[in-house]
Amino acid sequence: MWRLLFTATLLSLMLVSKTNADSRWHVEVGGGGASFQAPWRGVGVESTPLPYVTARYGRWGFGVGEGLVQYTLMQSDLQVEVGLGYRDETYQSNFSLVDYDSDDAVFNDYKSPKGEVTARMQFNYSYFHLRLAQDIQGRSEGGTALLRADIPVYRHNRGWQVSTRIGAYWLQDKYATHVFGVSPSNTNESVGRYQYQADSSLNYFTGLQVYVPVGKRHSVRGFARYERLDSEINNSPLVGRNYRAQLGIMYVVTL
Numbered sequence: 001m002w003r004l005l006f007t008a009t010l011l012s013l014m015l016v017s018k019t020n021a022d023s024r025w026h027v028e029v030g031g032g033g034a035s036f037q038a039p040w041r042g043v044g045v046e047s048t049p050l051p052y053v054t055a056r057y058g059r060w061g062f063g064v065g066e067g068l069v070q071y072t073l074m075q076s077d078l079q080v081e082v083g084l085g086y087r088d089e090t091y092q093s094n095f096s097l098v099d100y101d102s103d104d105a106v107f108n109d110y111k112s113p114k115g116e117v118t119a120r121m122q123f124n125y126s127y128f129h130l131r132l133a134q135d136i137q138g139r140s141e142g143g144t145a146l147l148r149a150d151i152p153v154y155r156h157n158r159g160w161q162v163s164t165r166i167g168a169y170w171l172q173d174k175y176a177t178h179v180f181g182v183s184p185s186n187t188n189e190s191v192g193r194y195q196y197q198a199d200s201s202l203n204y205f206t207g208l209q210v211y212v213p214v215g216k217r218h219s220v221r222g223f224a225r226y227e228r229l230d231s232e233i234n235n236s237p238l239v240g241r242n243y244r245a246q247l248g249i250m251y252v253v254t255l
Contacts, residue, residue, distance in 0.1 A: 015130040027055045032221075034248030039229060040091055041240035042104025066119055068137050079124040087133055087144070088115025089179050091238065101144050105191040108235055113178050116140060127151055129141040135175070143176025150209070158213070165207040168226065173200045181237040201230035217254040223247070 011020040034050045054063035061070040062237075067085030074080040083248050088095035092112035118133040127149045148167025171179075176198035187195045207225035214220055226245045234242040 015161050023058055024254075025055060025057050027053075028252050029053045030252035031252050031255065032250030033249060034246060036098050037241075037243075037245040038098070038100055039233070039239045039241050039244045040100060040104075041106050041238060043100050043240070046098045046100065048248060050097070050248055052252060058130045068117070069179060070120070070122075077125060081122040081124070082119075083120050084136075084179035085118045085120045086115055087135070089120045090115060090160045104240070106193045109188065110193065110238075111186055114139060140175045140178030141197055142172040142178060144172065144175055145170045148205075160213070161209075161211040163209045164171075165205075165209060165225070167205055169203040169205060171198075171203070171230075171233075173198060176201045176232060177228075180233050180238060182237060196236050196238075198236065201232040203226045203230055203233070219252050219254075220249065221252055222249045 019119055022212045026243060030052045032052070034049060035047045037045050038151075040134045043103055052064055057062070059072040059075070061072070061083070062068070067083050070081050070083035072081050086095055089231050091100060091107070091110065094115050096142060116135045116137045116139040120131065120133045122129065122131040129146075129148050129150070133145075133148045134145065135141055146167060146169045148165055150163050151167050152161065152163045175195075175201050180196075181198050182193055182196045187193055205225060205227035207223065210220075210222040212220045212222075224245075229239070229242050229244065232244075233239060
């Protein structure tokens with residue numbers, strides 16, 4: 001199924017129309033700060049600067065909010081997007097600005113796996129969003145699926161918006177093992193890092209999104225997220241808590 005997703009993505013990108021619904025660039029840049037609570041043993045709350053850039057040109061999207069590159073196939077009540085993304089939830093993530101340095105011995109001489117380029121497909125309908133992703137670098141060879149609902153809870157006539165976010169995040173066993181497992185060559189039972197292979201996992205999350213316009217092209221955006229981890233992840237010798245969380249705020253300018 002996941003190989004078919006990749007094939008469908010490539011075919012879709014090859015067969016897309018050359019016409020664009022909007023031939024102008026829409027670019028957002030900004031930055032702020034965020035705090036993260038990762039699930040790894042011996043890691044506390046970490047804070048980091050948070051740069052932000054995203055761009056759209058016609059049906060094409062690029063940047064933080066769009067994956068590496070994304071193309072909108074359908075623009076109706078049901079929106080369908082395909083593209084490429086980068087997925088990295090590992091201990092020493094190249095994608096994250098946070099450099100985790102655990103004080104737990106379980107990470108002594110631990111060789112962290114690497115992130116991976118993925119084929120992505122996303123479906124958007126009203127408040128609901130479904131995103132599928134599959135490794136195409138041959139690292140985890142695994143897939144993920146994220147289903148969420150963004151529900152508006154407050155809107156002000158000056159443009160202020162508050163919405164809640166609830167959803168579920170499924171990790172195929174290959175990907176869950178890639179991130180949270182321990183391979184035979186990476187074991188060290190003297191520090192408690194025994195071999196571990198995870199089954200498919202299902203996490204549940206909730207969050208809050210806040211949007212406050214401060215000018216025609218300027219806005220402040222805040223977010224919070226709490227994700228409850230599946231027992232298959234929590235049972236890993238690398239994991240010290242059954243959740244992960246993040247809190248952040250950004251100032252964004254629309255160019």
